[in-house]
Amino acid sequence: MTTSPPGTSRAPAAAAAPTTRLAGMLPTDPLLLRLSLLTLLNAFGRGLFFPVSVLYFTRVIGLSPTSVGLGLTVAGLFGIAAGVPAGRASDRWGRRPVLTVLWIGCGAALAAYTVIGSYASFLATAIGYAALSQASMGVRNALYADVLPAGARVEGRAHLRMVTNVGMGVGGAFGALALQVDSRAGYTALILLDAVAFVGSALMVFRRPGGAARRPVDDSPSPSRWRAVRDLPYLSVTFLNAVLALQYSLLEVGLPLWIVQHTDAPRWSAALIMILNCVLVALFQVRATRGVSDLPGAVRAMRRSGLLLALSCAVFACTAGLSPVGALAVLVVGAVVQVLAEVLSAAGGWTVGYGLADARAQGVYQGVFNSGQAAATMAAPAL
Structure with a gap:
């Protein structure tokens, strides 16, 4: 995944790029x-x-x-x-x-x-x-x-x-x-x-939130207009990222149905899990990007995300047959594991989605990558 197909110009890794200088909710940059x-x-x-x-x-x-x-x-x-x-x-x-x-x-x-x-x-x-x-x-x-x-x-x-x-x-x-x-x-x-x-x-x-109104000028030969939809390595990565994106509908659709139909946990447990997810993602997402600034780091993050997501599903499955209090406690543990998977998959997905794209056609490449996530969102409820 770290090599580019012949004839493409991948986004360069800026060794001395300025940082975003985060300071709490509002950044200083x-x-x-x-x-x-x-x-x-x-x-x-x-x-x-x-x-x-x-x-x-x-x-x-x-x-x-x-x-x-x-x-x-x-x-x-x-x-x-x-x-x-x-x-x-x-x-x-x-x-x-x-x-x-x-x-x-x-x-x-x-x-x-x-x-x-x-x-x-x-x-x-x-x-x-x-x-x-x-x-x-x-x-x-x-x-x-x-x-x-x-x-x-x-x-x-x-x-x-x-x-x-x-x-x-x-x-x-x-x-x-x-x-x-x-x-x-x-x-x-x-x-x-x-x-x-x-x-x-x-x-x-x-009114210009920063940067150029048009994409940066690139003197290299222009890529094929629809190259992204024929870039098989990129499409493969898009598909794998979409598989990880199924976790969002797991929380919104699958888990609430599981809680109501197969556990004795309180019905409001589904809302509690969603609130917990929002809070923990807000706390840990920036921290999860450490070590995920290049493609090898992104690959490791997404691999760990897949394993953690599988573990969280196993934890959720263990709630069947438990007492209401026990089921709720195990659901919270599973939710924490799932959040770790979510922040890693998001950080890895951003790096891979940008790093493997042709820098001269980021628009169409990001359109392909985002369409993969959209397809997962649409298919997940039926799955």
Whole structure:
């Protein structure tokens, strides 16, 4: 994995790149500070929408849970397909213009949710939102590749992931309030607030969060337009990273069902595990990047992540037949092991995803890498 196929230009490892200079939640580096504020706003908006979306579609719009699930699955397929074209567009026209348009489109799609009145309009809006949102993630990651120094890129991504967890946690708390009120007005207000957050994020990107508006100029021969989708080593790594990404749906879907159907643990244990996960990831993600600044270190981190993830699943399985208190205690142990796997897989995935990509086409490469994770997210509930 550490060698590049002939004819490609991989991102160089900057031996003396400046550090991100983290100091608690807010970094002292001006560029990373701007990216942190941008990430916080975007994550807060997504945290608002995440807990209320399905209930809004079923209780307010009046759609059946089955039809909503089918519609979101179809939308997810369009989201997977959107990553590569958006990445190619950002390689050609620049990260910021493309990301600005995508995030404004996300805001418009969210606002459209408040006026839908039929299944056809729901499906069209869900497809539009999924495609725009998923496409924006790959372009955003390519923007990080452009503006963060290579030697500090993984540490910077770790800090931004910590900020993402905090933003989504705060947004989720407001979402919980809307769930308690359970009114159309409350759901609508949160959806529109998320739309405003997307537009605000787009404006912050447009006003230059640091770095060049277009990708760095490279005098070497331009790579094939769709090289990433034919780069078999990179596709193999993308697939393996997607396997590790199944752990996110394990926590969101698989574990809650396991707790309710096969253990005597309290039902609220699933919520406790999610809260514990958010807190521990925020605490340990930056620390987990140490030793993962090059490809060999990333390979080791991802190998350890896979082993720890397997161990956490075995621990979770041991909760069947235990007393409520015992099952809860073992679930917490499994959750801690899973967090260690999660922070290592994230750090390793960032390094591999950037390090094995052609530096002249980060947009399309990050689109491919992100599409692999999106495919895992879509397939995981059925698995």
